[in-house]
Amino acid sequence: MQPESTPEAQDLSVTGESGTVLLRGGLIADVESRRLIRGDIAIEGGRIREVFAADDNRGAPASVIDLRGCVIVPGLVNAHTHSYAPLGRHVGPGLPLEPWMMHSWANTIGRTPEETYLSAILQGIEALTTGTTTLLDHLGGDISVMSAALKAYDDLGIRAVLAPMVTDMVLPETVGVPTEEWPAAARARDGVFIRSDAADLLAMTEDLHTEWHGHADRLSVFLGPSGPQRCSISMLEQVAQLADKLDVGVHTHLLETRAQAAIPVPAGERSWVRTLASAGLLTPRLSVAHGVWLSEQDMQELSAAGVSIVHNPQSNLQLGSGIGQLHRWRRHRLPVALGTDGVNCGGSMDMLSSMRLAAILHRPGLADPRDWESPWSVLDSATRGGAQALSVTDIGNVRPGMRADLSAFEMAGTAFATHEDPIASLVLTSYDHRARIVMVGGRTVVRDGIVQTVDVEAAIEQAAEMHAHLMARNSRYADVARAQEKFLTKISGAATPNRDMMAFSAPQEGDVSE
């Protein structure tokens, strides 16, 4: 099957949500069968009505978008992000997660709804222009902050799940250091050493759910405990009960760093995975981000429970957390999704970069190339895998009945010049792939690489001023973060559970394929 050699003048008539829209003549990636099909896609009522051969004339549609010369993939699903990140993109550079978090907390304290809205808009713009149609936002804050992020996603026209990131523990203790061991200078940031009440946090989540879940047929509210080591057992149990009651998913961080793996598990538990199981959270509703330091036993238990794992290779590298063991997750038949993590630790919202890294990062440790990821396998994780992690059944592929969430990339430039393998060109070259058209629920939200729903230039202009204001307001906390960073670095060699906090390296086991 040959792609069109010359992209022709494009008919970019406006697509509405009523009437039939025809996407004409693109090369369509059917992710499930891993085949490219040249054809037309008929869209009606926000869903794909039909996919058929390009020369098959099916009558006059209400509007036509000519996508000859484009490869069309299901809208990408970014299953782990943090929308606070774009307004503090370069906090704590060159640090591992634990000391880095001190800077991230200092940057995000007291975020206003206006700051949250702008940060989520910036995140959404970057996601949409690179072909992502659905994202999961793991965001901390009060209900006004959460609502501001959801309003941003509503305005952008992106599909989004917001999982309020909550913890009822004293945050600095969750890196394994008791409050009394923190020096006075590091404890000067009073608020962080105060415990929140689990019932209040979950009541807030339930209120947010009542207000926003199902809004515009695009927005959802999940539960988002920050991580098992950051929540009491009682809170994890309450999360499981509320998820059942609301019938929604649960998203959490799990075993991201070696330091986390060294934190003692609660009394009577064998592992953090067992801790989640005891609380009733080990179900297909659950998706876990990272899982870099999972044991074989952990993988088996997660897989048996149908839990999805979200691989974030960019942030795992940038924070030096490790590389994860994607081939072992596959062997255990763990459902795998992909994410970028926050742009302040993962670099960008570009899922194509995440896919490229996932495809090539694990190869050096795998002697048998049959264990290697392919462009199609990572595309599958970035689409169908993401849908599964978010417990959604009608996104993730281009087939009749699915929601019309699609991204079309022009097969132009040197990356596609040979026409050999458009999916490999898309995934492996990571070469300026701005989507030409992005549709969410049949609505065109990106055209020629530009988001149509919000004023992109105005948002970018506003960012620098808002960031400067935020930094001035939080300068006291930035000083504290520096003290905390120094403290965490100093204790790294001491006899604490985190004695090798700084000695991050790739997992020792599983670096060679049997």
Ligand SMILES: [Zn+2]
């Ligand atoms: Zn994260």
